[in-house]
Amino acid sequence: MNKRANRLAFKAQVEQRHEANPLLKMPGDAALVYRGVLRSLVMACPDGCGELLTINLDARAGKAWRAYGSQEVLSLFPSVWRETGCKSHFILWQSKIYWCDWNDELDTPMEDVMELVRGCLSNELVPYVDIADALQLVPWAVLSACHRLAREGVAQEGKNKQRGQFRRTI
Numbered sequence: 001m002n003k004r005a006n007r008l009a010f011k012a013q014v015e016q017r018h019e020a021n022p023l024l025k026m027p028g029d030a031a032l033v034y035r036g037v038l039r040s041l042v043m044a045c046p047d048g049c050g051e052l053l054t055i056n057l058d059a060r061a062g063k064a065w066r067a068y069g070s071q072e073v074l075s076l077f078p079s080v081w082r083e084t085g086c087k088s089h090f091i092l093w094q095s096k097i098y099w100c101d102w103n104d105e106l107d108t109p110m111e112d113v114m115e116l117v118r119g120c121l122s123n124e125l126v127p128y129v130d131i132a133d134a135l136q137l138v139p140w141a142v143l144s145a146c147h148r149l150a151r152e153g154v155a156q157e158g159k160n161k162q163r164g165q166f167r168r169t170i
Ligand SMILES: [Zn+2]
Pocket: 045, 046, 047, 048, 049, 050, 051, 086, 087, 088
């Protein structure tokens, strides 16, 4: 039953979208389309439904995801949520796939990242993505750090519309 991939399997960088098609066979197989700039990530849907997902990475071409890292260690922000078909919803962080509907927990960031995030919290609620931008970190690392700090009582998350925003408690 479980054919879901838990990692991105990077296959190639190509210039044209259609060159990616024959390379993507298993759930999670992926190729980057690069022509001067990153254009898209093409991916065999990691839930095993057999569809190819094209994730736009070029803001000039409309709604785009942010890509972090490189071919072998890739992160995307925000999460990928298919509105049609299999309705897959997942986070890609450092080429690892975290399934949102399984409530997969993000890995704990390195201690130095925890320190940076801790040092960046203020008395005001701040969206984790803003903290990530200020620190030039992948937002998933900051979100994971903030959740851990909240569990330790060091940080506090906003409620309702302010979910995803964090401040320090002490
Ligand atoms: Zn799918």
